[in-house]
Amino acid sequence: MGSRWSYWQPLLLEAFLISNYAFLVADIFVAHSVNDFHHWAEWIPFGFSIAAAPLLCAGMLGHGLRDRSPRYRWIGFVVGPASICVGIAGLLWHLQSQFFVDQTIQSLVYTAPFVAPLAYTGLGFLVLLSRMESREGTTMGRWVVLLALGGFLGNLILSLCDHAQNGFYHPTEWIPVASSAYAVAFLTVALFAVGPRFLRLTLWMMLFQILVGILGFLLHGQANLQGGSSNAYMDFIHGAPIFAPLLFANLGLLATLGVYDVHTRSEREAAPTEDTGQDPNS
Numbered sequence: 001m002g003s004r005w006s007y008w009q010p011l012l013l014e015a016f017l018i019s020n021y022a023f024l025v026a027d028i029f030v031a032h033s034v035n036d037f038h039h040w041a042e043w044i045p046f047g048f049s050i051a052a053a054p055l056l057c058a059g060m061l062g063h064g065l066r067d068r069s070p071r072y073r074w075i076g077f078v079v080g081p082a083s084i085c086v087g088i089a090g091l092l093w094h095l096q097s098q099f100f101v102d103q104t105i106q107s108l109v110y111t112a113p114f115v116a117p118l119a120y121t122g123l124g125f126l127v128l129l130s131r132m133e134s135r136e137g138t139t140m141g142r143w144v145v146l147l148a149l150g151g152f153l154g155n156l157i158l159s160l161c162d163h164a165q166n167g168f169y170h171p172t173e174w175i176p177v178a179s180s181a182y183a184v185a186f187l188t189v190a191l192f193a194v195g196p197r198f199l200r201l202t203l204w205m206m207l208f209q210i211l212v213g214i215l216g217f218l219l220h221g222q223a224n225l226q227g228g229s230s231n232a233y234m235d236f237i238h239g240a241p242i243f244a245p246l247l248f249a250n251l252g253l254l255a256t257l258g259v260y261d262v263h264t265r266s267e268r269e270a271a272p273t274e275d276t277g278q279d280p281n282s
Helices: 002-035 040-060 070-096 105-110 118-132 140-164 171-190 196-225 232-238 246-270
Strands: none
Touching: 002 040, 002 118, 002 246, 040 070, 040 118, 070 118, 118 140, 140 171, 140 246, 171 196, 171 246, 196 246
């Protein structure tokens, strides 16, 4: 089982990265269409996402992923730091929209979603991690869990700020707040040396996060369909952010990869060595 996981783990991680950058093209387009890409800088994450996904695909060509070819590595060392910079710049740009002017809780809630650009920063660190960390080591999974933990912490802040804009009008708006808080708690404990039973329980918790994301996507979609406008497209642009809840499902998948890696490697280390008939003290 361990050898099969060692083969599939980097492939699944790379597929996660490529699909995320590809998906961010649609997400950024919808988010920045609210003000019709008013400032030219709003095109930067859109263009970067369009370029990042095919670049990472190009790095996998041939045996690039399996053998960590120079092409696979240097493309990652270009995309990763660039993604980190895009995320940090987006964070500062979103805060600059109002929070740095008023510096109040109200301005923080009603400004552009300030932690959303950090998705690029997290993906950038994940790209660098996949190129630099040993695939046979025991720390790879814990790094992935740490990044997923940071993502859920950001999700907690986003859920609070976004739903505070309408005063948590619907009771269901508390679900992502509680769900992300539980995810943060479970993943924090999973970072440390815990038993396989807790790790399996954490995997079930991540499945719950995926279901919460799907439920939120359906609820946001239903709210937008009932927007009342004659233009359904504008209802989705200016209504509830349709893709935002899917971040729960996305982070749940990432955390599952990390927790399962920790669980698999810990079981492999705990498995008794094969009896060779020799005295271990000899």
